[in-house]
Amino acid sequence: MHTFIGLDVGTQGARAVLADASGNVLASAEEHFPLSAHSREEQSPDTWWLACTRVLEQVLENGAAANLRAISVTSTSGTVIPINKNNEPLHPAIMYSDGRQAEEGALCKTTASIYNPEGYTAFNTTSGLPKMLWYLRQFPEKAGDIHLFIHAADYIIGKLSGRYDVTDFTNVLKSGYDVRTERWPGYIWEKLPLRREWLQAVVPSGTPIGPVTAEIRGLGKQVTVVAGMTDGCASQIASGAVSPGTWNTTIGTTLVIKGVTQNAVKDPQGRLYNHRHPEGFWMPGGASNTGADWVTRLFGNDLAALNEAAAKLLPTQHLFYPLMQQGERFPFIAPQAERFESPGLTDAERFTAGMEGVAYVERLAYEVIEQLSGETVTAVYTAGGASNSDAWLTIRANVLNRPVHKMKEVTGATGAAILAASGTHFTSLREAAAAMTQIEKTISPQPMLVAAYENNYHRFIHALKEKGYA
Incomplete structure (x- = not known):
């Protein structure tokens, strides 16, 4: 081979x-x-x-x-x-x-x-x-x-x-x-x-x-x-998000969303910009100032107990927008944006609500993308440190009301290897990615959690609007 x-x-x-x-x-x-x-x-x-x-x-x-x-x-x-x-x-x-x-x-x-x-x-x-x-x-x-x-x-x-x-x-x-x-x-x-x-x-x-x-x-x-x-873009390739309708969310220090559309996405506010897909499609992307940096800054690196506790708390009724610096750039532009959270939370509640808050931002981002592109998000693949938390994957699948696929290999170097194969061994990048990307696990939404998170998501959006952020 x-x-x-x-x-x-x-x-x-x-x-x-x-x-x-x-x-x-x-x-x-x-x-x-x-x-x-x-x-x-x-x-x-x-x-x-x-x-x-x-x-x-x-x-x-x-x-x-x-x-x-x-x-x-x-x-x-x-x-x-x-x-x-x-x-x-x-x-x-x-x-x-x-x-x-x-x-x-x-x-x-x-x-x-x-x-x-x-x-x-x-x-x-x-x-x-x-x-x-x-x-x-x-x-x-x-x-x-x-x-x-x-x-x-x-x-x-x-x-x-x-x-x-x-x-x-x-x-x-x-x-x-x-x-x-x-x-x-x-x-x-x-x-x-x-x-x-x-x-x-x-x-x-x-x-x-x-x-x-x-x-x-x-x-x-x-x-x-x-x-x-x-x-x-290479990390996006490694995630398998290479066909129209497929998207990748990487939650590292920041939350980065990249995907593929049939047409270039025009965003008058400049939140999204478009790379060109090798096969003529478009690869729009945007990055939020929220992500996972709040996790280590607020809770350190020993997260096993918190993740275990979070799994038992889903869904919370608390709101936590874990922005660790002033200003947001995607999915809304708000230079004045600051962190906010429900008062009096325990560490476990705060940790869980923070994961939920990032998931709400991710959902809003995909709603903006669908509105601007006129195209449907058909699949969400995920990478980054946050994808190692089963509790966070569960939250995201139910907030998005879509299956979330965690990929096995998501490094830029792996994406470059797929790219190398696309022009020499396979007939296209899509064919290469289909053969060379591997899903490690898929988290599917659960109807009761979806319904609960639907209400909480709209409470979160209302709070953003009240503060003049979105």
Whole structure:
């Protein structure tokens, strides 16, 4: 059976996964990077590459490369690297989390809104285009040395294949590429001090780029390098949410919802933005400032007893909106939003009500998505730390009144491996995901709990409206 490798290069490390065509993970390895204030702004691409070579060699031990067919890469969205004509970095990678580009972000947003209003306009400090502009302003003397601006995943794909001139739909969205018309809009070089020749060719994620040319022990030259994807989208692929109507909720530090629609979702408030699916569909997504960060901050890491107690308390009649910072961005925009909760709760009641509150936010998000898209949410897959709580899964299935599928493998590296298979072994991404994703468990709604949560959900929405949040 053919095998496939997915590489994930994140802010804090590199991970490789070797999987077969049924989605079984045969080997994995990871290496961590030290995290500091400086590494949130800039990192060395060469450090990434050295880490990638080491984790690749680990998963390719014992002749594992014999049936290896393809490899792909996922990494952070919005991270940018200027390279010269020898494909060498002119500057450390300017990370998505670098907040120094506020002025440039505002300029890009204003310019795009005027000259390409139907395209991507939600530029900010996490976007790639403002980082290109910032680099030119900071180092004008280096403009003549620039050959290309590339993204984090592109650098690793370039090191593997020798091709730095091509990227994919997802990585270029926040660099200004218009995924509707599949072209770079002219305002980038006509209204901003950038050059057209600095911008890469763009292909759908999963497109074969060429054979491996890198010298890595165990990695043969018969292996195909496949165009990559941003980390959030790769995790969505690993969840199995790749067909219209299917959606993924990841509850980590924040609550992130991504799915697939037939048509692009137009949101006048800018809560959702659309990636382009390799098969021509759309991949809308949005992120709430609520999530699971309140769990460890309020209750620590020893949660077994609380989860056991929560299972006996469902449903509570308490309201708890566990927002740990001021301001909400999805499914409603409310800069003034703050945490609120019913008074006098025990720890177990507060813990349970917090899980219910996040589930109410998730339901409201899906209602907004259906309203804006005119399409039905047919399946919800889930990932993130919160999916390890059976009590929380039960709450969510009954609040949503839909089965919730917890997936077995949901890492970005696994998503990249599926992407590698989609363009080389299978005929499409949907076929690859159907074969390679595995449901660990499904939690179905129960009529009595659904009815109870229906009433509680509307009480929660009423409280949001009373406070002027939604």
